[in-house]
Amino acid sequence: xxxxxxxxxxxxxxxxxxxxxxxxxxxxxxxxxxxxxxxxxxxxxxxxxxxxxxxxxxxxxxxxxxxxxxxxxxxxxxxxxxxxxxxxxxxxxxxxxxxxxxxxxxxxxxxxxxxxxxxxxxxxxxxxxxxxxxxxxxxxxxxxxxxxxxxxxxxxxxxxxxxxxxxxxxxxxxxxxxxxxxxxxxxxxxxxxxxxxxxxxxxxxxxxxxxxxxxxxxxxxxxxxxxxxxxxxxxxxxxxxxxxxxxxxxxxxxxxxxxxxxxxxxxxxxxxxxxxxxxxxxxxxxxxxxxxxxxxxxxxxxxxxxxxxxxxxxxxxxxxxxxxxxxxxxxxxxxxxxxxxxxxxxxxxxxxxxxxxxxxxxxxxxxxxxxxxxxxxxxxxxxx
Numbered sequence: 181x182x183x184x185x186x187x188x189x190x191x192x193x194x195x196x197x198x199x200x201x202x203x204x205x206x207x208x209x210x211x212x213x214x215x216x217x218x219x220x221x222x223x224x225x226x227x228x229x230x231x232x233x234x235x236x237x238x239x240x241x242x243x244x245x246x247x248x249x250x251x252x253x254x255x256x257x258x259x260x261x262x263x264x265x266x267x268x269x270x271x272x273x274x275x276x277x278x279x280x281x282x283x284x285x286x287x288x289x290x291x292x293x294x295x296x297x298x299x300x301x302x303x304x305x306x307x308x309x310x311x312x313x314x315x316x317x318x319x320x321x322x323x324x325x326x327x328x329x330x331x332x333x334x335x336x337x338x339x340x341x342x343x344x345x346x347x348x349x350x351x352x353x354x355x356x357x358x359x360x361x362x363x364x365x366x367x368x369x370x371x372x373x374x375x376x377x378x379x380x381x382x383x384x385x386x387x388x389x390x391x392x393x394x395x396x397x398x399x400x401x402x403x404x405x406x407x408x409x410x411x412x413x414x415x416x417x418x419x420x421x422x423x424x425x426x427x428x429x430x431x432x433x434x435x436x437x438x439x440x441x442x443x444x445x446x447x448x449x450x451x452x453x454x455x456x457x458x459x460x461x462x463x464x465x466x467x468x469x470x471x472x473x474x475x476x477x478x479x480x481x482x483x484x485x486x487x488x489x490x491x492x493x494x495x496x497x498x499x500x501x502x503x504x505x506x507x508x509x510x511x512x513x514x515x516x517x518x519x520x521x522x523x524x525x526x527x528x529x530x531x532x533x534x535x536x537x538x539x540x541x542x543x544x545x546x547x548x549x550x551x552x553x554x555x556x557x558x559x560x561x562x563x564x
Contacts, residue, residue, distance in 0.1 A: 258479020
């Protein structure tokens with residue numbers, strides 16, 4: 181089988197695209213954008229997060245166009261985003277100003293401001309609901325009426341704001357204040373370089389594939405990372421995007437609100453003082469593994485923070501992001517390798533590189549075949 185030129189490529193490609201459109205329009209019922217945006221909101225949120233573009237209706241359109249393929253929808257959304265002009269540059273977001281609709285802590289039962297379960301599948305029975313296959317408009321209306329009744333019975337209150345759980349631990353001196361980059365780097369304008377500042381790392385993780393960073397975080401807490409975290413706080417809610425006022429210096433304007441999920445994970449760690457003591461006294465380091473560290477130094481342990489914030493509702497991705505943020509910051513374990521973690525989780529690059537393997541590689545493969553056949557012939561001749 182030798183190399184031959186490919187003919188009729190244009191007609192074949194056009195037929196392939198036509199077949200794709202046929203599959204997309206199969207069936208008698210059209211999929212409305214509002215139905216995707218409202219009823220597939222978790223999928224829409226994931227696509228927006230990995231695209232780095234907050235536009236629920238456009239994300240729904242991308243999902244409709246791509247037949248629900250999340251990676252293809254991300255590709256479409258990022259491609260469109262790249263055509264838009266940038267009129268303003270927003271200020272760094274501060275999750276402390278979030279209007280909360282979900283807030284939980286796995287570290288403390290009672291937290292200032294209280295816990296709010298919000299909308300989550302965490303407490304549902306994972307049983308397939310066959311009744312949804314015949315769900316009628318009347319049943320949907322009944323669910324909405326029940327929700328309105330619950331809202332009517334509850335006393336309307338002001339928007340929920342709450343300080344972070346970690347602030348009290350910082351005030352107590354158990355957690356060191358995080359260092360922030362003076363000028364956050366925009367990875368969409370300036371490519372990431374290594375060693376990467378924390379702002380670049382957080383942006384990259386926020387846009388990374390959800391499955392990829394979840395798998396890495398799982399590997400880390402299962403034994404390939406320095407320690408096991410506790411979710412100090414997980415919150416979801418609306419956050420204002422602020423831009424500098426174009427006329428009044430020092431003033432800001434609200435450009436709009438976005439829905440985000442923010443997580444702070446807490447890790448036990450040695451303080452810098454303890455590490456210095458162990459370097460000066462090897463016996464202290466030996467005793468640490470036998471539970472003597474706390475006895476020798478009363479201030480031997482501290483707490484570290486890992487941070488994650490993603491667009492929309494996506495608890496697992498935000499938690500995974502916070503875990504990887506801490507691993508990358510700590511410099512310990514295999515998941516502290518910045519190039520490995522940050523360069524392999526981008527949805528577009530990851531799927532694009534794997535997908536390109538489907539394209540013609542006729543010439544390069546013929547070259548490999550020639551080398552293999554030549555080597556086998558040379559080996560046979562040597563045997564003779």
